[in-house]
Amino acid sequence: MVWAILSIKVENKPGILFKVTHLFRSRNFNIDSISVGVTEDKKYSRMTITTFGDEKQITQIVKQLDKMIDTIEVHRLDVNNSVYRELVMFKIKVTKPEDSMEINKLASAYSAKIHDAKKESIIVEMTATPHQISAFEELAKKFGLIEMARTGITALEREKHEH
Amino acid sequence: MSDNNKMESMIGAAALMKSLEKEGVKEVFGLPGGANLPMYDELGKSNIRHILVRHEQSAAHMADGFGRVSRKPGVCFATSGPGATNLLTGIATAQADSAPMVAVTGQVPVAMIGRDAFQESDIIGMANPALKYSYQPRTPEEIPIMVKQGFYIAETGRPGPVLLDIPKDVQQNEGKFTFPDEVRVPGYHPWADPDITNTARAVELLLSAQKPIILAGGGVIISSAFAELQSIAELLMIPVVTTFKGKGSFPENHPLSLGPIGMHGHAEANKLMTEADCVLAIGTRFSDRSVGTFAEFEKNLKIIHMDVDPAEIGKNQTTSVAVVGDVRASLRIFGKMLMDKAVRTSDDNPWLKHVKEVKQYWRENLKLHPGEMGAAKILRKLRELLPKESIVTTEVGQHQMWASLFFDAIHPGTFFSSTGLGTMGWGFPAAIGAKTARPNVPVVDIAGDGSFNMTENSLATSVLEDLPVIVFLINNNSLGMVAQWQRTFYNRRMVGVDLKKCPDYVKLAESYGAQGLRAQSMDELSNAIKTALKSDIATVIDIPIDPEEDVLPFVAPGTGLKDMILPS
Numbered sequence: 052m053v054w055a056i057l058s059i060k061v062e063n064k065p066g067i068l069f070k071v072t073h074l075f076r077s078r079n080f081n082i083d084s085i086s087v088g089v090t091e092d093k094k095y096s097r098m099t100i101t102t103f104g105d106e107k108q109i110t111q112i113v114k115q116l117d118k119m120i121d122t123i124e125v126h127r128l129d130v131n132n133s134v135y136r137e138l139v140m141f142k143i144k145v146t147k148p149e150d151s152m153e154i155n156k157l158a159s160a161y162s163a164k165i166h167d168a169k170k171e172s173i174i175v176e177m178t179a180t181p182h183q184i185s186a187f188e189e190l191a192k193k194f195g196l197i198e199m200a201r202t203g204i205t206a207l208e209r210e211k212h213e214h
Numbered sequence: 215m216s217d218n219n220k221m222e223s224m225i226g227a228a229a230l231m232k233s234l235e236k237e238g239v240k241e242v243f244g245l246p247g248g249a250n251l252p253m254y255d256e257l258g259k260s261n262i263r264h265i266l267v268r269h270e271q272s273a274a275h276m277a278d279g280f281g282r283v284s285r286k287p288g289v290c291f292a293t294s295g296p297g298a299t300n301l302l303t304g305i306a307t308a309q310a311d312s313a314p315m316v317a318v319t320g321q322v323p324v325a326m327i328g329r330d331a332f333q334e335s336d337i338i339g340m341a342n343p344a345l346k347y348s349y350q351p352r353t354p355e356e357i358p359i360m361v362k363q364g365f366y367i368a369e370t371g372r373p374g375p376v377l378l379d380i381p382k383d384v385q386q387n388e389g390k391f392t393f394p395d396e397v398r399v400p401g402y403h404p405w406a407d408p409d410i411t412n413t414a415r416a417v418e419l420l421l422s423a424q425k426p427i428i429l430a431g432g433g434v435i436i437s438s439a440f441a442e443l444q445s446i447a448e449l450l451m452i453p454v455v456t457t458f459k460g461k462g463s464f465p466e467n468h469p470l471s472l473g474p475i476g477m478h479g480h481a482e483a484n485k486l487m488t489e490a491d492c493v494l495a496i497g498t499r500f501s502d503r504s505v506g507t508f509a510e511f512e513k514n515l516k517i518i519h520m521d522v523d524p525a526e527i528g529k530n531q532t533t534s535v536a537v538v539g540d541v542r543a544s545l546r547i548f549g550k551m552l553m554d555k556a557v558r559t560s561d562d563n564p565w566l567k568h569v570k571e572v573k574q575y576w577r578e579n580l581k582l583h584p585g586e587m588g589a590a591k592i593l594r595k596l597r598e599l600l601p602k603e604s605i606v607t608t609e610v611g612q613h614q615m616w617a618s619l620f621f622d623a624i625h626p627g628t629f630f631s632s633t634g635l636g637t638m639g640w641g642f643p644a645a646i647g648a649k650t651a652r653p654n655v656p657v658v659d660i661a662g663d664g665s666f667n668m669t670e671n672s673l674a675t676s677v678l679e680d681l682p683v684i685v686f687l688i689n690n691n692s693l694g695m696v697a698q699w700q701r702t703f704y705n706r707r708m709v710g711v712d713l714k715k716c717p718d719y720v721k722l723a724e725s726y727g728a729q730g731l732r733a734q735s736m737d738e739l740s741n742a743i744k745t746a747l748k749s750d751i752a753t754v755i756d757i758p759i760d761p762e763e764d765v766l767p768f769v770a771p772g773t774g775l776k777d778m779i780l781p782s
Contacts, residue, residue, distance in 0.1 A: 077343040114525035
């Protein structure tokens with residue numbers, strides 16, 4: 052099983068997210084995460100979908116997506132040569148006054164931001180790789196993780212050559 | 215700017231008819247209802263012929279049959295809600311067999327969409343996985359470009375069904391129109407450029423094989439690559455098997471023809487397919503019904519795969535060389551490369567000798583049903599009396615597989631069946647659609663009673679619209695294929711398969727104003743076929759057979775072609 056990041060440029064029209072996700076369902080593929088937003092050209096949106104599968108399955112997903120008429124470009128990003136990040140919000144429990152300080156310290160170690168610091172809880176916002184997010188999640192669990200919300204990965208590939 | 219590009223005022227429904235006329239549409243199959251009345255009103259004023267069906271599913275199958283035969287999209291009309299959902303099976307059938315179709319449905323007015331209005335259904339959402347593409351115009355002005363694009367998408371590349379779902383107010387509202395002569399669809403690339411490098415590799419690989427075979431699929435028929443296929447097979451003296459959908463891609467009376475492989479393939483075809491060391495597979499998706507288990511099929515076999523659809527490469531089978539592109543174009547390059555190499559194979563090689571022996575053995579020794587009205591005998595009689603250029607469709611079940619085994623398709627592209635979705639009830643309306651496309655040749659639906667039951671009300675269309683086809687009804691008073699599986703895999707516990715001789719098909723045909731004939735002996739059968747061929751009304755030939763007759767050979771699901779069950 053490999054993890055793949057697919058970057059899909061689609062026409063910015065209603066109904067296309069439905070068709071893309073429907074394709075995953077009807078072809079028996081799984082979506083690990085999905086994020087969608089408009090591109091530099093307002094005519095197009097970019098969907099970033101991460102998925103797991105064997106090489107044969109990933110190749111097949113890319114081909115099926117490519118075949119869709121509404122997709123303009125489909126790229127499987129080189130995971131080692133891409134910048135990929137996810138935004139996450141943690142609502143962490145504060146039980147004793149020291150917790151608050153420790154959470155603050157932890158957040159700054161991860162370059163995360165603190166929001167809505169209350170007596171009972173703190174919201175931490177962080178942009179990171181899924182790996183870093185998992186690491187932070189483990190640490191946050193020690194205090195008590197009330198809620199978590201993730202956006203799914205968005206990514207761009209680095210330029211391959213120096214110009 | 216040409217005159218075509220002048221702005222014209224009319225309502226959306228009129229623009230639809232004008233757009234269809236511009237696409238060369240001469241007939242549509244359909245049934246009116248509340249949400250497509252504006253279309254029907256304009257249809258009545260146009261030069262397009264309307265062929266009225268008695269159920270929308272049949273309209274879709276007729277459009278499908280028309281499309282497969284003419285290789286231009288067949289058009290079907292239905293109203294919103296149940297009208298549209300009744301099309302669904304027909305749309306899915308066309309998608310599974312890559313048939314060009316444009317379905318036009320009425321929809322509730324834009325302002326009512328999403329409010330669970332009367333006869334509202336989200337047909338685009340429902341049909342999405344069974345469609346090549348879909349459109350729902352929100353203004354009348356969008357209609358001409360959507361029709362133009364829709365036809366282009368439906369008939370190019372790997373063909374398929376396109377849905378145009380038009381809200382009633384969009385049909386009724388006035389607009390100012392231009393009718394485009396050309397369209398661009400940015401994300402759609404129906405044909406890859408001919409792949410010279412891989413074609414050269416394919417040539418090398420095939421020439422290096424000791425036991426080569428050609429597997430011709432439905433893609434050969436869709437791209438009309440009959441002559442190209444035949445010349446390569448003859449030049450290299452390579453035997454040709456087909457998929458069931460590829461039946462009719464290579465003349466089955468040709469010395470190199472071995473017939474279809476698969477679950478009910480010819481014994482010689484299945485046997486030799488498993489012995490081959492290299493296959494040139496053309497326009498096929500390696501359906502499980504054709505190849506059995508995937509891993510078993512590709513064992514010790516080098517696969518050269520030519521297909522128009524890049525997503526088919528590597529989907530079911532691992533390929534050694536893939537050539538993506540229109541198979542006719544690819545085969546032309548392939549053939550030219552062979553000519554340049556001045557390759558010629560004599561028929562004096564051990565593989566071909568073996569092929570001939572195996573073929574001859576099974577043609578002489580396959581045990582057939584002993585009765586006078588055995589399936590092989592009646593289908594061979596039909597072949598003998600039917601002109602070679604006749605179009606044949608089938609329903610789905612035992613009769614279909616007997617047709618595959620015992621009815622040779624000789625002229626290119628004369629045999630059509632619901633091979634992918636396996637839709638019972640497809641053959642009869644598809645035959646009517648085929649007759650519409652090819653009114654001057656006989657069209658025969660090889661049917662079973664269970665399947666014919668499903669769309670038999672199309673007799674009204676066949677009679678009233680003067681589209682006479684012959685229903686060759688192989689009648690075992692049961693859902694025969696299911697009965698065969700119950701006999702084979704479920705210890706003869708027969709559940710829900712006995713149709714109890716109901717209805718009387720002769721009387722049924724007559725009640726629709728068609729001709730009903732019953733054939734209980736070979737003499738009666740010959741007479742009935744001759745009478746039907748001379749008749750200018752639809753004819754149902756009811757042919758009672760032994761309900762216990764099985765289709766053999768049989769490759770059980772989940773096994774390989776080498777494990778086929780033969781008649782004992």
